[in-house]
Amino acid sequence: xxxxxxxxxxxxxxxxxxxxxxxxxxxxxxxxxxxxxxxxxxxxxxxxxxxxxxxxxxxxxxxxxxxxxxxxxxxxxxxxxxxxxxxxxxxxxxxxxxxxxxxxxxxxxxxxxxxxxxxxxxxxxxxxxxxxxxxxxxxxxxxxxxxxxxxx
Numbered sequence: 827x828x829x830x831x832x833x834x835x836x837x838x839x840x841x842x843x844x845x846x847x848x849x850x851x852x853x854x855x856x857x858x859x860x861x862x863x864x865x866x867x868x869x870x871x872x873x874x875x876x877x878x879x880x881x882x883x884x885x886x887x888x889x890x891x892x893x894x895x896x897x898x899x900x901x902x903x904x905x906x907x908x909x910x911x912x913x914x915x916x917x918x919x920x921x922x923x924x925x926x927x928x929x930x931x932x933x934x935x936x937x938x939x940x941x942x943x944x945x946x947x948x949x950x951x952x953x954x955x956x957x958x959x960x961x962x963x964x965x966x967x968x969x970x971x972x973x974x975x976x977x978x
Contacts (some may be wrong), residue, residue, distance in 0.1 A: 841964055842957075842960055842961070842964065845960050845963055845964050845967070846960060848909075848913065849913070849928065849931075849932040849960070849963075850932060851909070852909070852910055852913040852914075852932060852933075853931075853932030853933040853934075853935070855906050855907065855909070855910040856910075858906055859903050859906055859907060862899050862902060862903050862906075863903070865899060866896050866899050866900065869892050869895055869896050869899070870892075870896065872892055873888075873889050873892035873893060873896070876888040876889045876892060877889040916963055916966050916967070917963070919966060920959060920962055920963070923945065923955060924955065924958065924959035924962065925959075926945065927941060927945065927952070927955050927956055927959055928959055930944060930945075931956060938952050938953060938956075
């Protein structure tokens with residue numbers, strides 16, 4: 827493994843790296859849910875075919891297996907959407923410029939050059955704004971965790 831890869835792996839283990847991973851997941855949450863919904867539709871068709879065309883008791887057993895898989899995927903979707911709602915609330919507490927940056931970077935997937943142009947700032951200012959937004963989210967997370975620990 828090269829120095830660059832080692833540095834990136836180390837950076838992803840840091841709190842800032844973890845928050846950036848969460849933001850990437852937040853930005854792609856709706857697309858992930860959309861793909862999971864398509865998977866559910868496919869499983870529902872397979873379930874109907876299994877019950878209709880496969881002989882008893884195998885058809886029912888297969889249909890039940892599909893129902894369990896559909897239930898599991900539905901729970902995953904709910905979990906993803908709940909995490910997205912929590913992140914949305916945290917992001918809503920940030921300033922408008924930081925919110926705009928996070929939207930462009932993590933939901934739309936734009937690069938720093940485009941974001942800098944769009945927000946009328948230098949590329950370096952764009953990097954600073956991104957770091958400031960991620961650090962602000964980390965502070966919110968730490969405050970929430972401290973509050974939860976005090977209540978316990």
